[in-house]
Amino acid sequence: MSNPIRSISFLSTFGFVLLYLTSISSDAKKVPRFFIFGDSLVDVGNNNYLGTIAKSNVEPYGIDFTPSGGKPTGRFCNGKTVLDFAVDEFGGTCYPPPSLSLSPDDDGTLCGVNYASSGAGILNETGAIFLERIDMDAQLDSYANTRQNLISNRGGEKATELLRNAVFPIVIGSNDFIDNFLTPVIGSQKYVPQDVFIAQVIDRHQRQLTRLYNLDARFIIIWNVPPIGCMPVERKVNPQYGGKCVDSANEVVSDYNKKLKDMISDLRSNLSEVTLLYVDMYYVLSGLLRHMSDYGIEVEEVGCCTNVGPLVELLPCKQTSIYCADRSKYAFWDPYHPSELANKISVKRYMDGDEIEVQPFNIRRAMELLGF
Ligand SMILES: *[C@@H]1O[C@H](CO)[C@@H](O)[C@H](O)[C@H]1NC(C)=O
Ligand SMILES: *[C@@H]1O[C@H](CO)[C@@H](O)[C@H](O)[C@H]1NC(C)=O
Numbered sequence: 001m002s003n004p005i006r007s008i009s010f011l012s013t014f015g016f017v018l019l020y021l022t023s024i025s026s027d028a029k030k031v032p033r034f035f036i037f038g039d040s041l042v043d044v045g046n047n048n049y050l051g052t053i054a055k056s057n058v059e060p061y062g063i064d065f066t067p068s069g070g071k072p073t074g075r076f077c078n079g080k081t082v083l084d085f086a087v088d089e090f091g092g093t094c095y096p097p098p099s100l101s102l103s104p105d106d107d108g109t110l111c112g113v114n115y116a117s118s119g120a121g122i123l124n125e126t127g128a129i130f131l132e133r134i135d136m137d138a139q140l141d142s143y144a145n146t147r148q149n150l151i152s153n154r155g156g157e158k159a160t161e162l163l164r165n166a167v168f169p170i171v172i173g174s175n176d177f178i179d180n181f182l183t184p185v186i187g188s189q190k191y192v193p194q195d196v197f198i199a200q201v202i203d204r205h206q207r208q209l210t211r212l213y214n215l216d217a218r219f220i221i222i223w224n225v226p227p228i229g230c231m232p233v234e235r236k237v238n239p240q241y242g243g244k245c246v247d248s249a250n251e252v253v254s255d256y257n258k259k260l261k262d263m264i265s266d267l268r269s270n271l272s273e274v275t276l277l278y279v280d281m282y283y284v285l286s287g288l289l290r291h292m293s294d295y296g297i298e299v300e301e302v303g304c305c306t307n308v309g310p311l312v313e314l315l316p317c318k319q320t321s322i323y324c325a326d327r328s329k330y331a332f333w334d335p336y337h338p339s340e341l342a343n344k345i346s347v348k349r350y351m352d353g354d355e356i357e358v359q360p361f362n363i364r365r366a367m368e369l370l371g372f
Pocket of ligand 2: 206263264266267270
């Protein structure tokens with residue numbers, strides 16, 4: 001398989017010329033630039049710069065990530081994240097770099113910026129157990145700064161045009177449940193009833209999405225929360241389920257997802273000229289686990305990479321962790337995160353799936369309609 005990242009590093013001058021030509025030619029396809037928001041499912045290294053225990057810039061993370069030659073990058077996966085695969089599908093020439101790796105005056109014109117931070121949530125108190133993280137509001141602040149830089153460098157009109165033709169994927173919300181609602185003791189927040197909590201998260205997220213729209217985003221792709229009760233860590237801490245998915249956790253996020261979907265469809269009718277996709281990651285991943293043998297996957301209960309010993313099982317992998325030889329037999333890479341294979345299979349559904357999987361239509365259809 002040809003590797004776009006490696007080729008641009010060999011041919012960077014040529015790559016720049018190509019990008020430049022594509023961006024000035026009016027009938028060429030749009031340059032895919034991505035401004036990415038989220039948590040560890042899509043972090044590509046912001047947490048490397050933070051004082052946090054949610055770090056993955058150690059082996060064996062990245063062992064199957066070909067663009068880095070198998071070296072860790074800060075991705076919480078053995079290989080590509082869902083958004084790496086999505087960038088490939090758009091024909092992107094580089095993966096948007098972590099915002100903290102860029103100079104404060106970067107304007108994201110090359111291929112966008114990734115603001116995602118492991119442990120982060122929609123609510124800013126979420127993820128306190130991990131110490132430092134960049135919550136969703138702070139990620140938006142950082143995007144607002146990128147946008148200001150773009151306006152300074154290119155002028156307001158050009159900046160607006162460029163941003164209105166970019167893609168804004170958002171993969172966040174899991175931590176608001178895993179490290180907040182479901183564990184009120186370690187969240188800084190005291191226990192609140194489920195309805196109240198979910199209403200808070202939805203309300204905050206609605207404001208965030210509206211703010212993003214007001215900052216020129218017009219193609220926004222929102223992933224819902226996956227079946228967190230099926231993560232190896234949840235199975236481990238709830239042994240009464242005998243290694244099966246923890247229904248009680250899944251029911252909470254299903255309730256949230258339903259309300260998220262309603263909010264997004266409301267937002268779609270409130271905001272003009274916006275393409276807002278709702279991606280049902282919950283449905284896609286549950287289906288993948290149910291039919292995993294169709295894909296040659298044999299293990300879902302534990303991640304490929306595990307720490308040995310009590311309690312440390314709940315931590316991310318590190319150099320001393322043991323890991324499986326054949327990653328393609330595992331649905332999960334570590335106690336929290338899907339394997340590269342699971343990401344690859346899911347992205348196929350996000351790109352080409354039916355209207356249950358992505359509403360109102362799949363990403364491929366949106367690309368066609370928007371000229372990517
Ligand atoms: C969360 O946001 C509130 C309100 O904007 C602010 O007062 C508080 O300091 C923030 N907390 C964190 C942990 O950032
Ligand atoms: C849509 O607009 C209505 C009327 O202004 C408002 O009450 C509602 O909160 C908005 N919904 C969203 C999701 O923005």
